[in-house]
Amino acid sequence: MNNAVSPSSGFWKRNQQKLAPALFLAPGVIMFLVYVLVPIFQSIWISFHDWDGLGAKTWIGMANYVELLDDDTFYTSLKNNLIWLVLYLLSIPAGLAVALFLNQTVPGIRLYKSLFFFPFVISQVVVGLMFTWFYAPDFGLFSKIIEWLTGEQIAILADERYVTYGIIVAGLWPQTAYCMILYLTGLNNINPEQVEAARMDGAKGAKLLWYVILPQLAPATFIAMVVTVIGSLRSFDLVSIMTAGGPYGSSEVLSYFMYEQALSEYGFRMGYGAAIAVVLFLIMMVFISLFIVRMLSQERNA
Secondary structure, three states: OOOOOOHHHHHHHHHHHHHHHHHHHHHHHHHHHHHHHHHHHHHHHHOOEEOOOOOOOEEOOOHHHHHHHOOHHHHHHHHHHHHHHHHHOOHHHHHHHHHHHHOOOOOOHHHHHHHHHHHHHOOHHHHHHHHHHHHOOOOOHHHHHHHHHHOOOOOHHHOOOOHHHHHHHHHHHHHHHHHHHHHHHHHHOOOHHHHHHHHHOOOOHHHHHHHHHHHHOHHHHHHHHHHHHHHHHOOOHHHHHHOOOOOOOOOOOHHHHHHHHHOOOOOOOHHHHHHHHHHHHHHHHHHHHHHHHHHHHHHHHO
16 A cells, blocks of 8 residues: 655645645635725726726826716715714724613613614615604604704704714614724723723723723724724715705715715716725725724824
């Protein structure tokens, strides 16, 4: 019986520990390259062309970006995205507060967790429709409350002054639930010995939260921050469902503006839409890079 080992099998046995992780990671890396990195560079390339999505591309250089800088709708969308970014961050402390409340051992806590978890599992389309009815001037609960308090109704989604804030409130509902889940997971991994030692030293309430619990929740906070920033900047579905960018384009955001220019019935300007997408991507990268740099600096100083 021949027990000789082939050179290939010998190579595998010698390098198995080094090659096995690479083989396991390979499918994910390939998917990331094909469906994330390649489309990013394709979008950047398309943004330098005039293209309807079907015919031949025409190279126009920076013309799409120059036109973008002269487009009033772009500045309206950019302003609304910044408002989204600032107010959407409220979901992080709100999610933390809800998580701290739900991290209790009291009767019925599972029911409370299910109720707070509910907004995360339903579709954004459903959320948009629910809040559209909630704001409806004729029968909406919010309008009835405002009418009872002030004597007059306010059409939130038809008023240029309030429409963006009304949509953001709708988005905060499921986003708070998502941050709550992240913090609940983090609270389950907190070292109880550190908490007990802090209590024995007299720490309680806000001091215990700030100096003992929050530092251990830093990874959850980082993930919540990144996901919230990305969610605020790519806010499309709620705007599409609730207002379609109206009234008079006052609730436009960059993602919806991109869709209107590139994919909607109003035009097939793929190059112009790609330029908007590139600007949105760069804004996301700036904020996410700042968070990563800050987190790395905090870890080095810890």
